[in-house]
Amino acid sequence: MTLKATPLNAAHRALGARMVDFGGWDMPVNYGSQIEEHHAVRSDVGMFDVAHMCVVDIKGADVRGFLRRLLANNVDKLQVSGKALYSCMLNPEGGVIDDLIVYFLSEDWFRLVVNAGTAEKDVAWMKAKSDEWNAGLSITQRRDGTDAMALIAVQGPNARAKVWQVIPQAQAATAEMKPFNVALVKDTAFGEAMVARTGYTGEDGFEIGVAATQAEALWNALAAAGVKPAGLGARDTLRLEAGMNLYGQDMDESVNPLDAGLAWTIDLVAERDFVGKAALQAKGQNAQFVGLILREKGGVLRAHQKVIAANGETGEITSGTFSPTMQQAIALARVPKSVQVGDTVHVEIRDKKLAATVVKLPFVRNGKILVA
Numbered sequence: 017m018t019l020k021a022t023p024l025n026a027a028h029r030a031l032g033a034r035m036v037d038f039g040g041w042d043m044p045v046n047y048g049s050q051i052e053e054h055h056a057v058r059s060d061v062g063m064f065d066v067a068h069m070c071v072v073d074i075k076g077a078d079v080r081g082f083l084r085r086l087l088a089n090n091v092d093k094l095q096v097s098g099k100a101l102y103s104c105m106l107n108p109e110g111g112v113i114d115d116l117i118v119y120f121l122s123e124d125w126f127r128l129v130v131n132a133g134t135a136e137k138d139v140a141w142m143k144a145k146s147d148e149w150n151a152g153l154s155i156t157q158r159r160d161g162t163d164a165m166a167l168i169a170v171q172g173p174n175a176r177a178k179v180w181q182v183i184p185q186a187q188a189a190t191a192e193m194k195p196f197n198v199a200l201v202k203d204t205a206f207g208e209a210m211v212a213r214t215g216y217t218g219e220d221g222f223e224i225g226v227a228a229t230q231a232e233a234l235w236n237a238l239a240a241a242g243v244k245p246a247g248l249g250a251r252d253t254l255r256l257e258a259g260m261n262l263y264g265q266d267m268d269e270s271v272n273p274l275d276a277g278l279a280w281t282i283d284l285v286a287e288r289d290f291v292g293k294a295a296l297q298a299k300g301q302n303a304q305f306v307g308l309i310l311r312e313k314g315g316v317l318r319a320h321q322k323v324i325a326a327n328g329e330t331g332e333i334t335s336g337t338f339s340p341t342m343q344q345a346i347a348l349a350r351v352p353k354s355v356q357v358g359d360t361v362h363v364e365i366r367d368k369k370l371a372a373t374v375v376k377l378p379f380v381r382n383g384k385i386l387v388a
Contacts (some may be wrong), residue, residue, distance in 0.1 A: 022067035023231040031245060039133040039264075041068045044247040053246035054340045058215055058383050061174040062246035065240055067159075067166035070135035071225060072128040074142070076153035079126045083118060085290050086145055086272065090283035094120035100196040100214060103281055104273045105138065106292030110299060111269040112276070114138050115261065117214060119198045127210075129167070129223075132262045135159060135268050146267030146293070151368045155263050166208070166231035168241060171254075173383060175221030179211070182237045183224075186211045190222070205237070206230040216251065218258025218381045239252075256337050256348065259307060259377030265319060266305075266334040266348055272296065275350055276334075277377065293367040303331065303350045305376040306357065309387065311344035315365035317347035317372070325355050326386075333363065341380050348377070 019042035028035065033044035044055060044065065056062040074082070083091040089103035099120050105113045114134040124313055125300040130138045140158050146153045158165040170179050180187040180201065183206070189199035190211055198212040210225035239245060252262070259277075261267055267276040274282065274296060310317055317336030324330055330353030340344045347363075355361065357376050362369040375387040 020068070022065055022185065023164075023228040024065045024067060024168075024235055027232050027235050028065065028245075033245070036248070038068070038248055040334055041132060043068065044245070044302055046249045047245050048252070050247065050249035053244060053250035056244040057172045057219055057246060057250065057254055058341055058380070059173070060244070061170065061172035061178050061221075061242070062244045062250065063235070064169040064171070064251055065235070066169050066223065067228070067231060068132035069167055070130050070132065070138075071158035071165045071167070072130055072139060072142070073125065073156045073158060074128065074153055075125045076151065077124060079124060079153060082146060082149065082151045082153055083126060084160065084288050085149065086142065087118065088290055088292060088296075088317040090286050090288065091118060091120070091126070092286070094118070094287075096120075097122060098197050098199060100198055100212060102196070103279060105141070106273070106290070106296075107269055108291060108295060108375060110272050110292040110295030112263070112267045112271055112273050112278075113141060113269060115263055115267070115281075117212075117234075121200070121213065133264060134316040160263070164228035165225045166223050166228040168226075168231065168234060168238070169215055169217075169221065171215045171217040171219045171221035172240060173220060175219070178238065178241050178243050179222050179224065181241050183209060183211070195220075202345055206234045216258075216260055217254040218260070218378060219254075219383065234336050253337050253340055256335050256346065257341055257378065257380040259348065259379060261348070262335060272299055272302065274299075274301040275305065282326070302353070304353055304355060305348065305350055305377075306355065306386065307370040307377045307379055308333070308347040308361070308363065309342075309375055310347075310363065310370060310372045311360075312370040314368055315339045315345070315363075315370055317345045317363060317365075321342070323349050323351055324362045324364070324369065326359065326361070327354060329354055339379065343383055346379055347372075352367075
């Protein structure tokens, strides 16, 4: 099978990146030291190729009404142009089709950024719902074709200063911008740039969208300004420390988002109906999504390991790693509702049952360790 390539593929190879198959995409896992890349983002600044993710533009007379029914979070929270919202898109059974960010640009134009592996499924679902509801919308994916966009995430405490150095036009538009907002910045050296104060690392920074033809020039300019390239390995340890879900690992179409720590993204209060609402109301929350810190030596926490509570009830690790920031094995886990923060549980690692402490997420945010 031929792997898909982002517009930055040649740049990664020129830097000597170790490339891997990531859901059918040829992506860099690291450029040498994954640990150094992780620490660069926590202490300085790093950048990630996220051009495998997909920008979807939805345009038409009643985009808001369409998204009000499509998404579990409520787009009526977006009343000022440039505001952004994190949401799940659910199936009728309440399972997670995808998690995404929606940006409000105007009443007839909302922009979504969806996950790489679900993009085709997502767009097909949106188009089917638009037809079913007679919404009459234009739904356009921007990952391929002549109008393709590419995304680069610049993350870390010095991210904003570095982006302003490379895209000075962005400073005026984003200097006072709060998290989960976006600006469309015109007349940059890379054409129009979408600059969003969002990310997937637990650090401050921007996710920048430019025309795919300009992506390599932007990447090289950021590198020349001292922004360290980082691969999928560091991206995973950073997001896990930040307690952020990964689609396909921590949740999918078989998972109730209330059991995946995503209740904060679900608006069950407003009177509006949305796909999956009735199922969520019927099922309710049946598990908790928590952090674990391994307290014994002899193993690393990994996905699918069994978690055993003191009362004998069981859960499962969904994501696990060794935290470079904390120097401890950590995990995200779905556990019984009886389990409380502070409890000791045991994790089955090969033929051992090792003790772990249940903690509230996140583990790390803005460079600070938040759990003991």
